[in-house]
Amino acid sequence: MSNVILRTEKLCKTFSSGGVQQHVLKNLDISLIEGDFTVIMGSSGSGKSTLLYALSGMDKPTLGEINFEKQNLSKLNNDKLAIFRRNNCGFVFQQVYLLDNMSVLDNALASGLLVNKNKRAIVAKAKQLLAQVGLNEASWGKFPSQLSGGEAQRAGIVRALINSPKIVFADEPTGALNSAASDSVLDVMTEVNQNGQSIVMVTHDIKTALRGNRILYLRDGVICGDLKLDAFHVQHNHARHEKLKAFLAEMGW
């Protein structure tokens, strides 16, 4: 039986600006399953990223609850949320957001050593992950400015995975990459998911969305579609592709 790793109840997020209120997320009840590669899609301004960051404890909801396993994130203060994130979440951003004054290895270790005090073990793990995502030893000592977009994003994925998070949140991780770089990044994410890693990813790209096994479609702050797909497979993907296209067409994509 599949386990729910993250569940929201009546999740609302409202922004106020100049006295005008904008309701971005409206009473969302979502359950995310452990081991799933969940993709959140929707048109621009639909609240995809807002939902992602609310789910990850990066932002606080206006109303409603977010339960991560048995922990209610809505009741945690900022510092407790930070501790929650470091222990349970990994993040991959569109802009990568590596620390530009640190080497690739240091970027991974700055997160890793925060949780794991065994330096030797965490250094070994970081190196193993870097190798796994295709970053060779020569690039470990490079600064982010010396990396290509794809390399930087793969380094970002290593940072997200270093603490073996229960869930990885990715916000359009290939949004700023060219096709080849996108594929290599997605391959890495697919691989880690196939190893059991839960992933929640926001994208507006069908090709990227195909990597997921569950598609949530958001419109005006409401989940209006929830599509289940088979697990991604490079060779046998046509049927999945068609199914997704039909779903998106139905959603008005």
Place this chain on the structure above:
Amino acid sequence: MKIVNLAIANIRKGKSATFSLFILIFIAALLLNIGMTVNTKVGTFYDEKVKELNDAHVLMMMNTAEFKQPYEEFLKSYPGVQEIEKENIILMNTAKFRYGDSDMNVGAALFNADDERKFSPLKLIEKLDSIQDDDIYMSNSFKSTGGYKLGDPFTLIYQDKSYSYRIAGFFEATMLGTNSMGIMKFLLPDAAYRQMSTGLGETASGTILSASLMDSTQSTKLVNDYNKKFPHPSTDMISQLFWDMDIETVKNANTMTINIVSMILVAFAAVIVLVSLIVIKFRVTNSIDDGIVNIGVLKAVGYTSRQILASITLQFMLITLSGGIVGVAVSYAVLPVFGGIITSLSGLLWTQSFDAVINAASILIVAVLVMTVTLLSAIRIRKLHPVTALRNGIMTHSFKKNHFPLDRAKGGLQFVLACKTMIMNSKQNLMIAFIIAAITFASVFSIVLYYNVATDKKAFFDLVGVETSNIIVQAKSAEDSPKLLTAIKQMDGVAKTAILDTIPMLLDGQTIYMSLTDDYSMLNNQMVYEGRNPQFDNEIAVSWGTAKLIEKRIGDSVTIEVGEASQSYLITGISQSISNMGQAAYLTLPGVQHVIPDYTGIMINVYLKGIANKDFIQNLNDSYKNLTADIIDVDETLESQSSIYISAVFSVMVMIIIITVLVVILILYLVIKTMILKRKKEFGILKATGYTTLQLMSQIALSFVPIVIAGTIIGGVLGYLYTNSMLTLLLSGAGIHNVQFNVKISLVIMLCVGIIILAYLVSMLVSRRIKHISAYGLITE
């Protein structure tokens, strides 16, 4: 107009940075204006007071029995003398009275308050409404530092007899108003004056000759010429009373301390200006880096580099001018504190006047320096192409080496990340270390100064040239002196004794104050800093001031003249002394006997061990009262005389420490705030990956701690090593060439630790603003 708008917009954009810079400029202008005002005004203030009070420029006081008509004739016929006046007074070689928290022993000149006089007519600045027979009028210094107020009882002890009065008024006096020249002035109503005069008889009957000159700066020369014409002491004058003084010497003696204080203020103002300039450089560089896109836009729409430079310069000039003007204005609120110190030191009421030239100069000095630094820092704008600027232009960081790699660096994660931050901002950190070092040095300097003047006073007394015995016993006559000396040596509690007389003598035609003792090695205060003390009868040591005056050095010969007798001596050492304008010399007793045969000395310095001064004085009075003319409790006298210096130095120390604290707060506030703004994204990433606010605050604070520690260590070590050199430099004009103040290491360490703790707390407090940076902010930006 557009340039003004740009400048104002920039100021509005960085309000808190503008404010901190404003505060620094404000402090710099404040200190500079106080220092310059006090420094320039003290001299004229004294001259104006002499005019206002119609005080004499030269005073000669002596026993009436010793007065000779040619003395008066000399003054009358001396070129440039305007007026002279002769008056009978009561003259006491040593009167004792309470002053501050202790007894003071100084000479006293008592005048008849009801007599008419040309010079220094009685003009009370404060008086009682009623008149009594036992009234006494005294100088304002009794009020400002002596702890007296109108109506207080006042007891004057002379030759073991007490005279009790009621203080009926205070007056100002430029010549006999303080104890700096060893004699103070009192006025008694006619009845009381006559009663005392009759009671004391001829021994206390004195004559005072006062003279004014067309040019008061010639007063020292007049006194020198007078002493050449009527040399003293002669063998029969040693034990008698004689005082001469001139307004220039008195002025210098009374204003020297305040001049040193004002020099310290000016020096500290220079440090603050330097700090401000460094901060301005930092601010200009940062504001260009932050506003690089704006600069690109401005260039793209047609603004010239000159216009943009002008707007940046104007921005900082507006802050400088407003900070400078407010600093100068506020200095008028602080100046009364220094006026109070001047009043304490001189006994004269300080009247604060507005001086537009000094005020303008203070602002101008700061403004010109700020403008230069701003232009030099912003000049790179000229080479910046609009496209480069629009593309976020200049790379501020070029990472070539990964310092403190996390996989290999020793230490905890927070510490290593802090070290990375520290290395990343090395230029800025150098600036902070330099500033912290400078203010630590200034604080060490002020604390050492205070400690040596207020607590461990030995070095201070050495510096002034005071012999720190416990008791001075004046023999009744030269004949009694050897007998008394032998007797004292055998008394209980006497550790050692030394004859030490100081008498004016003619040395190479100049009047100097000659110290005479039997054995210089017996003295506590070894004033010779180069060469050695005289040991044989043909040797002499001279002060630096004297050496400069007569243009002689060690190995040269000098001639001493007393009446018809004259003798040549070899200079064996150079000493330092602030007393008597630093014009002093030192002979052995056998040495002085060449010009004053049979001279034995009458002032016996007694050094006690295991007995209280008061008990010893009691024992001495019980056994040898018939042999003593006077007994002075040196400890008490020094205690009371040093109180005015303590308050002056305390004010300086408090001011410097307050400014040090302010500078630490301002610098760290400015730097950390800018750092948080610049690294907002980085902190957001760190927060997103799970760093808590407290961890990031600690990282920031820890990244500054090594810099602050380095700065305080450098400042502390420099302060420890060079405070004495700095003091020597400041006091060199007063004849001081070797300051040996006790630089107490524990105080230096305490100060350094205090600054480090303060810096850490300020860093933590300022970095609290990191709380407002959210990981989510990364995405929404």
